[in-house]
Amino acid sequence: MSKLNRRHVLVHGLAAAALMGSGAAFAQDDYPSKPVRLISPWPVGGSADVTTRLVGDRLAALLGQPFVVDARGGAAGTIGFGVVARSSPDGYTLLLGTNSTYGIAPHLLPPTPYKISDFAPVALVAANPQIICIHPSVPAKDLPSFIAHVRAHPGRYSYGSGGKGGTSHMASVLLATTAGLNMLDVPYRGTGPSLQALLAGEVQMVALDVAVAKPLIEAGKVRALAVSSSRRSPAMPDLPTISELGYPGFDSATVYALFAPAGTPANIVAKLNRAINEMLRQPDLRERFIALGLDGMGGTPEEMARYINAESDKWRDVIARTGIKIE
Structure with a gap:
């Protein structure tokens, strides 16, 4: 099995694990029982930070605990991703990241402080x-x-x-x-x-x-x-x-996705996924998203895993063909 195929199997496996046991997710209603840290890997005040705070507020309202945004900007978002990769997989440290970091940066920057296998996919949130x-x-x-x-x-x-x-x-x-x-x-x-x-x-x-x-x-x-x-x-x-x-299949956008550390219990991932999809059905949030230029997405952890794979493959190929380098 090739390295690329092994990576695909691994990420798909994470998504499948997140879906397994989803019935237990809503029977066990004790999560979250304390505030949740939501990492924003971008500087305070930018559009990504604004989006993260909006999502955090909505999740707090749905799940009954504060989602405290912790801005960890720097190094094209890789610092924040590294923080979450090293965090305890208990559902109390999450990250709202974009494809510039999970799809592009690994192919452009020196070795990043994380691997995609360090994360459990939760849900795609919005495209900008x-x-x-x-x-x-x-x-x-x-x-x-x-x-x-x-x-x-x-x-x-x-x-x-x-x-x-x-x-x-x-x-x-x-x-x-x-x-x-x-x-x-x-x-x-x-x-x-x-x-x-x-x-x-x-x-x-x-x-x-x-x-x-x-x-x-x-x-x-x-x-x-x-x-x-x-x-x-x-x-x-x-x-x-x-x-x-005239260019079928062309797709390039900033896509926000919610991640948890790998090993986060399946019932927690399922509950967070359900909350994201419920949030995206709120008419007033849709209006707020449109004002920000966002298009809500949603879906399952498995769909998010497929998207991550496709983004990584696409940008790896573009970078290889064009020879783009960050000096």
Whole structure:
């Protein structure tokens, strides 16, 4: 059995273990009996931190104990993941992570302080897709005409991002690779500088989070070409996906997922999974998510495990083909 297949079996096994014994999960109603620490592997105040605190508040309301957010930002999110990997598997330390750390970072950074087998998947929570935005000076009104124009002028145009390895950067890399675009990759130190570069016309394309892009699009400061995720954004339902516009299967978004340490009892994982899915059915949370540019997901631990495998495989292949490195 190959190393990759062994990893797939291991992660699927974790998901199956999380589902086994789910009947006992709701018969034993003593979890949680004390506050739960919810690790956010990102700096305080950013969109990921805001999302983590929103999810923590909803879980607290459903499960009757505080979910205390503990921000452990740094090293592209790997510090927070490492904290949870080393925590006791008792359900009282959890993590809301994104695929930039569980799907991309292991293939870009030096050895990370965790392996995917160090975690029990609980549930996918929400996707934050990117909007492919261009400067209004570019003579293209939609994605097909933009691709045709860039192909006709190889090397003339550039795309910016908030830094190598982030989901905005990787969405642009994936589009350029998939569509065969010869564009200059210009990473900045953060989303703010990359946005300012786009507005100034210093770069011609940036993949922006929905909440950032929408007011700029409405003000005519940037032009929207497509949504990067596999389905349309509820916040911008009239904007087509890249997949719809000739690139089937294209999918790139920041995806929040809830993790517990490996070995967490199956009944606890099942109860947390049920709470996440119940939370996502709340109409007011859906409205709040849309305002943040998020699209609720949910599902089973096994579905989350499959997603993690697919993300890891996809970005490993993209990174290998493009030779992206973080220096």
